[in-house]
Amino acid sequence: MAEQKLRCPVCGSTEFIYDPETGELICKRCGYVLETTVDVGKEWREFDIKDAETKRRAGSPTTLTKMATGLSTEIGNIEDLYKLSEEERAEFMRLKKWQQRATSSLERNLKIAMQELKRITSQLNLPQTVEEEAAKIYLEAAEKGLIRGRSIETVVAACVYIACRKLEIPVTFEEIAQAAGVNKKELGRTYRYLIRQLKIKVLPISPVEYVHRFGALLNLPPEVIAKAVEIVEKARELDLTSGRGPQGIAAAALYIAATMYGIRKTQREIAEVAGVTEVTIRNRYKELVEKLGLQIEETGKKKR
DNA sequence: AAGACGAAAGTGGTTGA
């Protein structure tokens, strides 16, 4: 995957404003919001055990995600021990032991979970809002005892997925499973279990969202993406989208749009970014072409 | 040689009796 210069998929501008609040890139010219999941070279991760030390009690606003990492701090670090007198050291150990006992299992669980959450969201470059939302969901799940019998990683991953769906961020199942390092099947099961138990309603992500994302990933020009969106919308009117995987629809629409403009993208390439197989693209593609009465021409001819 | 196409069989999940 070549890193190309970041370009707005709608208007082609290369100037963006970064919104640190949400972690989004916003096109200066047309205001299109580009998820940072797309390759901005900014890969900040933090595994900051030591870093946390300096930030502790720094008075940063308490948010749900921080609660487990920042506030329920350990008492001191090992290095600090050497600066202490004997009695102080004894006191230290006593406190430390006390803390361990006093820390409820829920609290400990949350702490680990929040670290994991941070890891996943920053690896995928997801906006802060997702992190907060996922944390909220996890907390709720934890309080209802839904975690029992499931690994923390899996539950966290499921929460992230739910959060993304709620916030309409088109991230695929696979991406999360991969970033979290959990089994896809298990993740799916946990995900469904959670939304049932927590009575969360998630509407399926619109294929349009995926069109934008995949289009950007494939470096397709704005006209092609606009065309693909048009196709998706027409398909929706004819009720071709319900019950089908939105990714498949988006992929097929992009494929059709690209060939209409004479842009050669292999089904394989598109299938790859969309997380579906070529066969699925073909099926949707066939379906779309015949039901919408489209004609594919290489000369950039347009249908009404 | 690579990509597109499609048939056939398999997988995991949903639904309805």
Add this chain to the structure above:
DNA sequence: TCAACAACTTTCGTCTT
């Protein structure tokens, strides 16, 4: 709880560029 079913995948052979 189980069987039918839809959507999607895997695999593989054939045609096209």
